[in-house]
Amino acid sequence: MNLRKLCLLMFVTMLVLLPILSTASGAGKKANTNSTARERNVLYLFNWNNYIAPETVKRFEQSCNCELSQDYYSDNEEMLAKLAAGATGYDLIVPTGNAMDSLIRQGALKPLDKSLLSNLKNINPAYLNTAFDPENKYSVPYAYTLTLLGFNRKKMQDLGLPTNTWAIIFEPRYLEKIKGRITVLDSQRELMAAALKYLGYSVNDTDEEHWNQAKKMIIRAKPYWAAFSNTSYIRELAVGNLWVAHGYSNDMFQAALDAKRTGRNFTIDYSTPKEGGVLALDSMVLHQSGVRTDLAYQFINFMLDGKNSAELTNLIGSGNPNMDAMKAIQPDIARNKAIFPDKKLLTRLEMLQDFDRNRRRLLSRLWTEIKLR
Amino acid sequence: MTKEKTKGGRITKWLVSGPPLLFLLVFFVAPSLIMIVTSFRYPGEFGGLAPLVAPAGEVGGEYGLTLEAYQFFLSSSLYAEIFLKSFGVAAATTLICLIMAYPLALLIARSKKRFRNLMVLLVVLPLASNFLIRIYAWMIILGPESGLSHFINTILGVFSIAPLTLLFSPFAVLVGMVYVHLPFMVLPLYINLEKHDLALLDAAQDLGASSWKRFWRVTWPLSLPGVFAGSALVFIPVLGMFAVPEILGGTGDILIGNLIKDQFLGTRDWPFGSTLSIMLTLAVLSIAGLATWLARQSGGMKYAE
Numbered sequence: 001m002n003l004r005k006l007c008l009l010m011f012v013t014m015l016v017l018l019p020i021l022s023t024a025s026g027a028g029k030k031a032n033t034n035s036t037a038r039e040r041n042v043l044y045l046f047n048w049n050n051y052i053a054p055e056t057v058k059r060f061e062q063s064c065n066c067e068l069s070q071d072y073y074s075d076n077e078e079m080l081a082k083l084a085a086g087a088t089g090y091d092l093i094v095p096t097g098n099a100m101d102s103l104i105r106q107g108a109l110k111p112l113d114k115s116l117l118s119n120l121k122n123i124n125p126a127y128l129n130t131a132f133d134p135e136n137k138y139s140v141p142y143a144y145t146l147t148l149l150g151f152n153r154k155k156m157q158d159l160g161l162p163t164n165t166w167a168i169i170f171e172p173r174y175l176e177k178i179k180g181r182i183t184v185l186d187s188q189r190e191l192m193a194a195a196l197k198y199l200g201y202s203v204n205d206t207d208e209e210h211w212n213q214a215k216k217m218i219i220r221a222k223p224y225w226a227a228f229s230n231t232s233y234i235r236e237l238a239v240g241n242l243w244v245a246h247g248y249s250n251d252m253f254q255a256a257l258d259a260k261r262t263g264r265n266f267t268i269d270y271s272t273p274k275e276g277g278v279l280a281l282d283s284m285v286l287h288q289s290g291v292r293t294d295l296a297y298q299f300i301n302f303m304l305d306g307k308n309s310a311e312l313t314n315l316i317g318s319g320n321p322n323m324d325a326m327k328a329i330q331p332d333i334a335r336n337k338a339i340f341p342d343k344k345l346l347t348r349l350e351m352l353q354d355f356d357r358n359r360r361r362l363l364s365r366l367w368t369e370i371k372l373r
Numbered sequence: 374m375t376k377e378k379t380k381g382g383r384i385t386k387w388l389v390s391g392p393p394l395l396f397l398l399v400f401f402v403a404p405s406l407i408m409i410v411t412s413f414r415y416p417g418e419f420g421g422l423a424p425l426v427a428p429a430g431e432v433g434g435e436y437g438l439t440l441e442a443y444q445f446f447l448s449s450s451l452y453a454e455i456f457l458k459s460f461g462v463a464a465a466t467t468l469i470c471l472i473m474a475y476p477l478a479l480l481i482a483r484s485k486k487r488f489r490n491l492m493v494l495l496v497v498l499p500l501a502s503n504f505l506i507r508i509y510a511w512m513i514i515l516g517p518e519s520g521l522s523h524f525i526n527t528i529l530g531v532f533s534i535a536p537l538t539l540l541f542s543p544f545a546v547l548v549g550m551v552y553v554h555l556p557f558m559v560l561p562l563y564i565n566l567e568k569h570d571l572a573l574l575d576a577a578q579d580l581g582a583s584s585w586k587r588f589w590r591v592t593w594p595l596s597l598p599g600v601f602a603g604s605a606l607v608f609i610p611v612l613g614m615f616a617v618p619e620i621l622g623g624t625g626d627i628l629i630g631n632l633i634k635d636q637f638l639g640t641r642d643w644p645f646g647s648t649l650s651i652m653l654t655l656a657v658l659s660i661a662g663l664a665t666w667l668a669r670q671s672g673g674m675k676y677a678e
């Protein structure tokens with residue numbers, strides 16, 4: 001009897017532990033072991049979720065006669081944290097400027113041999129030589145996204161709400177009409193950036209007084225928000241559960257497309273608030289732990305080709321730094337200011353810069369307070 | 374457990390207790406030690422940890438050991454509040470699980486022998502599918518456009534009560550927590566209840582006890598060890614859970630598990646994450662100690678053996 005009890009208890013304990021272990025193990029994940037990458041023709045790409053169309057992947061795999069294996073992240077911090085926890089084996093990563101800066105200073109990236117990148121000339125010079133990598137020693141621009149507002153156009157018209165200002169997610173007078181139908185990004189930096197911009201400060205402001213103003217405003221608006229969401233807002237917008245979401249331009253493009261495809265009686269639209277916001281230029285970089293540098297160069301050249309690069313815009317709605325791609329981009333997308341901001345708007349967009357460890361800790365406490373209150 | 378003083382008995386004893394001891398050593402003591410050391414170090418500039426010794430040529434800077442993370446923990450009452458809140462959620466989940474699981478376990482234990490295994494299997498069956506998928510399923514069930522939401526809000530509408538949002542709320546978190554952990558309450562209870570000698574109940578009836586009295590004076594005290602085992606199996610995992618509040622919770626549903634996860638995946642602050650984990654481990658250990666003590670005090674053990 002006792003033995004049986006013991007066995008059952010052990011079984012139960014295992015059942016408790018298994019899901020916990022399996023969810024926790026993601027952090028220290030290894031993309032591959034070196035030997036398998038050499039044997040098989042596999043390029044390991046650590047990419048944003050929903051940042052390359054399956055069609056593009058398929059054509060690349062045909063052209064290189066290899067396999068493209070992707071792992072995904074939904075926040076730069078998440079990617080950096082996984083690398084810091086020892087994730088290895090990625091040939092290519094697609095970080096945003098500030099995260100790339102951090103990777104460069106850590107010495108985690110391989111310098112590029114530009115003689116192998118014949119298509120580099122296609123990139124618009126405006127997107128080269130950024131502050132994060134002044135001579136593009138390590139990085140080649142891939143695509144960019146804007147952090148903006150996506151919304152259910154029909155609902156917003158019915159309710160008579162503005163759609164071109166951050167006020168819609170921060171001001172109670174607007175929020176009370178859309179209570180519980182709005183999400184904001186679950187990202188300390190992105191949400192603070194939106195709040196700081198709305199208050200008229202820079203997204204990289206570190207003045208504690210300004211942070212406190214932003215915090216107060218966020219806590220005041222929070223009861224009206226349904227949740228903090230980094231990815232699920234795409235689906236929730238498209239099925240009509242959400243009316244407004246703070247998110248990335250290519251995710252909004254996806255939501256709009258999904259709503260259209262499933263024949264909803266509303267359309268999803270998106271626009272950059274007039275106060276400005278965050279522009280995230282993502283670049284392809286070679287990670288030190290990568291094995292198949294040859295395939296990585298093939299991939300970079302493939303993506304620099306105008307026709308392939310255009311798919312990043314036509315199929316997933318990313319902003320495109322590739323001049324050669326512009327002629328292959330659908331005209332209605334090329335005209336969309338939420339994807340290709342005009343000169344005037346461009347001056348109000350900023351790229352995020354990395355904070356030092358003490359700032360990160362302070363911001364984290366502020367974030368905890370925001371979440372708890 | 375055993376009073377044999379023979380050599381053979383002692384070897385058997387070690388053979389039996391060896392593997393669990395080793396398991397504890399490798400999966401509990403060693404990680405805890407690593408965590409303790411980590412909590413006294415400085416965070417690295419890019420994540421990870423700052424080196425213990427300053428690199429050659431650099432004077433000053435933040436290297437070596439520090440109490441900084443603990444000072445930061447005490448710098449604000451926020452962290453104590455999150456602990457209290459998490460304990461509240463864990464306690465509520467445990468209580469609800471107990472109330473839901475007890476009748477079920479009793480039903481299984483009192484049903485015909487050939488059905489029992491099938492019923493236990495049915496209790497365990499949901500665990501066969503992935504945990505995250507089951508939680509996402511609740512997102513659909515509780516969503517504002519779901520049948521359940523419409524049904525509830527139509528009824529509320531009749532009494533002109535403002536519509537409820539089920540998803541992204543403390544309620545949804547509690548539903549998810551209870552749903553995930555219910556089997557871990559049912560099984561220990563079932564194991565206990567199944568062993569009860571039914572003759573005791575007959576005796577109580579012969580002595581004139583009502584059915585309620587028979588339960589309260591005989592079955593319940595006898596089942597206390599099962600109640601404590603089940604409670605520990607529910608309470609402790611709930612304390613560390615971060616996925617359920619993240620997926621089903623609203624803007625205010627942050628628990629200690631989310632906070633710890635954020636330190637590693639959001640802020641790249643390992644020392645502070647370790648400090649929080651140590652505090653949680655200490656809290657859990659003291660609760661486990663308390664539960665053991667309570668179980669011993671209750672005297673339920675005496676009858677159950």
